[in-house]
Amino acid sequence: MSEQHESIMRLCREGRLDEAALGTACAEALDAAILRYLRVGPISPEENELIARFIDYTGLPQSLLNAHHSLERLVQAQILRDLLAGSPPQCRLTTEGDIPVELQAGETLLWLAGNVLCCRQELPAAPEEGSQQGVSQADSQTTSQSGAPTPCPCTREGRPMGRGIYYPVDCCDAPPPHEKELQPLGQGLAALSDKALYFASPTQQLRLPYAGLTEVLPCRAGVSFREGRDESLLFFSGLDPWFCLNLASNLMRPAARAAEAGAPA
DSSP, rough: OOOOHHHHHHHHHHOOOOOOHHHHHHHHHHHHHHHHHHTTTTTTTTHHHHHHHHHHHOOOHHHHHHTTTHHHHHHHHHHHHHHHTSSOOOOOOOOSSSOOOOOOOOOEEEEEEEEEEEEEEOOSSEEEEOOOEEEESSSSSSTTTSSSSSHHHHHHHHOOEETEOOTTSSSSOOOOOOOGGEEEEEEEEOOOOOOOSEEEEEEEEEEGGGGGGEEEEETEEEEEETTOOSSSSEOOOEEEEEEEHHHHHHHHHHHHHOOOOOOOO
């Protein structure tokens, strides 16, 4: 425990401030700072140092950081920073036991998410106002569910970084698909590598190579992917839309070029 944290706790005791309430307030302040940084770009080394000093200063326990998903966002931001700088993204996960997906030779595991619901998503004939917007493989414009190019809030605030484009953390605010559009396929584990998205459940096993993706549509509840010219999409509820949008959109084109050159996708 740092001297600064001991000083804070002494002031709390003198002022009869509840320690749990202080921890929650500090965790919420940390979340707000991380979100503010991610509205501009992946967290820089200098910002990461400030965050580490704040955690040490306040003595935030690991359990509270995990509950607020603060550390998850930090790891995701480091992965995206590597990718956008043109460096191969590195595995920053520590896994225990086997995972129910089999990576291909040369693949690097980047992220795992449990309790993810996979659904086939049938698109409405005419998109409603406020429908999902994302990125398309066919061109560099954003597209709506109708397939027509539309302005996306991502492109107004995102700034070019390295070889890729960054989409800020609060750009994925579209409403989720209607239940009538969704056909559940299974609930299980999603794994993202540097080559593909995997999904494994008792009823469904999927591998979606980035080279075959033509559209990525984030929303508040998750993210949808289109493969090739499929009329329907695959919607994953429980995946982080901000991370998936940035990861997939920046890996789609390099993966497609590698596939055209004959490399395994």
